Amino acid sequence: MTTRPSRVALSVLVVGLSIAMALARSAPAAQSKDGPKPVTFTADIAPLLAGKCQPCHFKGGKVFDKLPFDQYKTVAKIASRLHTRLKGADLDLVNRWIEQGTPE
Numbered sequence: 001m002t003t004r005p006s007r008v009a010l011s012v013l014v015v016g017l018s019i020a021m022a023l024a025r026s027a028p029a030a031q032s033k034d035g036p037k038p039v040t041f042t043a044d045i046a047p048l049l050a051g052k053c054q055p056c057h058f059k060g061g062k063v064f065d066k067l068p069f070d071q072y073k074t075v076a077k078i079a080s081r082l083h084t085r086l087k088g089a090d091l092d093l094v095n096r097w098i099e100q101g102t103p104e
C-alpha cells in the first residue's frame with residue numbers, strides 16, 4: 001500500500017504549482033510596460049506637455065499665467081480636461097495618470 005505517500009506528494013505538487021502560477025501571473029504584471037506601471041507628473045506628464053503644449057502653457061506663453069503646465073498643482077487640477085487636446089498614446093498616458101490619482 002503505497003498510495004498514501006504518493007497522494008501526499010501529488011497534493012504538494014498541486015499546491016506548489018498553484019503558488020508558482022500565482023507568482024508567475026503577478027510578477028510580469030508589475031513590470032510590464034502596458035501594465036500598471038506608475039505614471040507620475042514629473043517623469044511622464046510634464047515631459048509630454050513640455051513637448052506638445054509649447055509655447056502657450058510655458059514661460060513666455062500666452063496662457064502661462066493662467067495655466068502653467070510646468071506646475072504639478074495646475075495640471076493635476078485640470079487633469080480631466082487634458083483629453084480635449086490629446087489623443088492616442090498621449091491620451092492613454094494621461095488617463096492612466098488620472099486612474100492612479102494624478103501622483104506627482
Ligand code: HEC
Pocket residue numbers: 049052053054055056057062063066067078081082084085086
Ligand atoms: C497655441 C497656444 C496653445 C497651445 C499650443 C496649447 N494651448 Fe491649451 N490653452 C490655450 C488657451 C489660449 C487656453 C484658454 C485659457 C482660458 O481659459 O482663457 C487654453 C486652455 C487650455 C485648457 C483649459 C480649458 C479647457 O479646455 O478645459 C486645457 C486643459 C488646455 N489648454 C490643454 C492644453 C494641452 C494639453 C495642450 C498641449 C497638448 C495645449 N493646451 C496647448 C492655448 C494653447
